[in-house]
Amino acid sequence: MLEFVHRYDVDSEILTQAVVNYARERLRLNPVPLDGTHSRAELTTAVGETITPDGIGGVEALRIFDELLSRACISVDHPRNLSFIPAAPTKAAILFDLVVGASSVYAGSWLEGAGAVHAENQALRWLSDLAGFPPEAGGVFVQGGTIGNLSALVAARYRMQTRGGAAPAGGRPTVWRIACGAEAHSSVEAAARVMGAELLVVPADAEGRLTGPALAHALDTADPDVRDSVFAVVATAGTTQFGIVDDIRGIVDVAHERDLWAHVDGAYGLAALAAESVRHLFAGTADADSFIVDPHKWLFAPFDACALIYREPALARAAHAQKAGYLEVLETADDWNPADYAIGLSRRARGLPFWFSLATHGTRAYGAAVEKSLATARAAADQIRALPYVELVREPQLSVVVLRRLNWTPENYYEWTEKLLRAGFAFVTPTVHEGETVTRFAIVNPCTEPADIAAILGSMA
Numbered sequence: 001m002l003e004f005v006h007r008y009d010v011d012s013e014i015l016t017q018a019v020v021n022y023a024r025e026r027l028r029l030n031p032v033p034l035d036g037t038h039s040r041a042e043l044t045t046a047v048g049e050t051i052t053p054d055g056i057g058g059v060e061a062l063r064i065f066d067e068l069l070s071r072a073c074i075s076v077d078h079p080r081n082l083s084f085i086p087a088a089p090t091k092a093a094i095l096f097d098l099v100v101g102a103s104s105v106y107a108g109s110w111l112e113g114a115g116a117v118h119a120e121n122q123a124l125r126w127l128s129d130l131a132g133f134p135p136e137a138g139g140v141f142v143q144g145g146t147i148g149n150l151s152a153l154v155a156a157r158y159r160m161q162t163r164g165g166a167a168p169a170g171g172r173p174t175v176w177r178i179a180c181g182a183e184a185h186s187s188v189e190a191a192a193r194v195m196g197a198e199l200l201v202v203p204a205d206a207e208g209r210l211t212g213p214a215l216a217h218a219l220d221t222a223d224p225d226v227r228d229s230v231f232a233v234v235a236t237a238g239t240t241q242f243g244i245v246d247d248i249r250g251i252v253d254v255a256h257e258r259d260l261w262a263h264v265d266g267a268y269g270l271a272a273l274a275a276e277s278v279r280h281l282f283a284g285t286a287d288a289d290s291f292i293v294d295p296h297k298w299l300f301a302p303f304d305a306c307a308l309i310y311r312e313p314a315l316a317r318a319a320h321a322q323k324a325g326y327l328e329v330l331e332t333a334d335d336w337n338p339a340d341y342a343i344g345l346s347r348r349a350r351g352l353p354f355w356f357s358l359a360t361h362g363t364r365a366y367g368a369a370v371e372k373s374l375a376t377a378r379a380a381a382d383q384i385r386a387l388p389y390v391e392l393v394r395e396p397q398l399s400v401v402v403l404r405r406l407n408w409t410p411e412n413y414y415e416w417t418e419k420l421l422r423a424g425f426a427f428v429t430p431t432v433h434e435g436e437t438v439t440r441f442a443i444v445n446p447c448t449e450p451a452d453i454a455a456i457l458g459s460m461a
């Protein structure tokens with residue numbers, strides 16, 4: 001019945017050619033088209049029904065994707081796409097994503113995916129070494145920073161719930177809490193909600209950083225039942241809104257003095273561990289209990305991949321390993337099963353595109369590529385300082401630059417964003433800071449040049 005899966009007939013040869021040609025052409029585009037977004041009504045009319053009892057055929061489905069669907073998706077890798085956190089995968093990483101798909105690998109267990117897991121672990125090792133984690137550290141590539149943060153925090157709470165010792169005077173907490181800075185990523189709050197936990201939000205300093213002293217003050221002056229309910233502290237290594245790095249050294253020390261798990265959320269920013277000019281900003285990460293960094297943000301990998309790394313992987317394994325009769329066979333050997341270290345069981349070898357690109361280009365090229373975006377961000381800040389009609393909202397620390405256009409209303413920002421996108425020129429969205437609408441350049445693409453920034457700033461005149 002399903003023989004078509006393996007049939008190598010003329011049709012499948014034609015489809016292979018068509019798909020490979022499509023991928024080849026997309027990779028050759030320079031620059032890629034920015035494309036745009038379309039309404040559901042427009043797509044319904046243009047695309048028609050694609051799911052039919054007899055199938056429309058792969059060549060026709062590919063045509064619809066090429067001519068209609070792909071054009072209704074904004075290219076994240078366009079050099080003037082500076083919205084949210086875009087992406088800039090290398091050609092090597094994109095090509096290998098095709099290979100991963102073609103290889104039918106199950107990467108949840110060592111038994112089934114040993115070769116893939118071995119290579120993923122080498123890539124994790126590079127990140128772990130950059131962070132200064134010990135040799136026994138390890139982890140897993142998960143879908144994104146949201147699942148990475150959640151998985152680390154689940155491990156942290158499990159450790160707190162299961163360790164021995166006397167219960168606090170007021171008894172075991174009924175509600176657990178995570179301490180984090182006011183500018184921590186929304187996924188930390190989302191994780192708390194999923195876990196039925198709450199946040200202890202600590203005010204940031206004037207630069208938007210959570211500091212060790214502020215954390216210590218918040219913990220030490222909280223009600224005893226609140227203080228005793230905190231099981232983890234999250235330091236942000238590069239906030240999403242501003243790219244500001246918390247006082248990681250101070251936060252990790254304060255957490256450990258109180259026997260709390262210290263997690264570093266570096267989904268965007270920890271990529272800059274590869275860049276010598278800013279590596280010092282991340283001091284203290286080496287002593288954390290876990291950290292995350294998303295290769296799909298600033299490490300030139302395609303969606304989706306977040307590296308989640310634990311100092312003591314056994315603590316995470318205790319929290320996450322699933323038990324079932326049909327899985328027993330995986331537990332008999334002392335193997336490294338990636339599924340034991342995060343939420344989720346079945347997994348794609350999603351770290352392999354990143355591994356392949358890293359193996360292809362070498363780590364030095366990664367350092368240079370990250371430095372390039374940092375230099376472009378510094379150039380952007382200089383340009384903004386030199387123009388009379390814009391100003392920096394804060395001095396950038398990494399590669400996110402937030403600016404206001406003097407005398408613009410929120411409507412002005414929204415109209416400007418739409419105009420640039422409609423022209424296929426740039427994608428730069430507004431953001432809200434302390435109730436004020438401003439805009440933001442997130443620069444993670446080494447192909448983004450100072451001239452691109454100048455052209456975008458020129459469009460705000």
Ligand SMILES: *Cc1c(COP(=O)(O)O)cnc(C)c1O
Pocket residue numbers: 085143144145146147149185187236238239240265266267268269294306
């Ligand atoms: C993007 C981001 C996240 C969430 O990562 P996803 O991959 O989008 O799930 C978490 N924390 C920070 C600091 C981020 O920038």
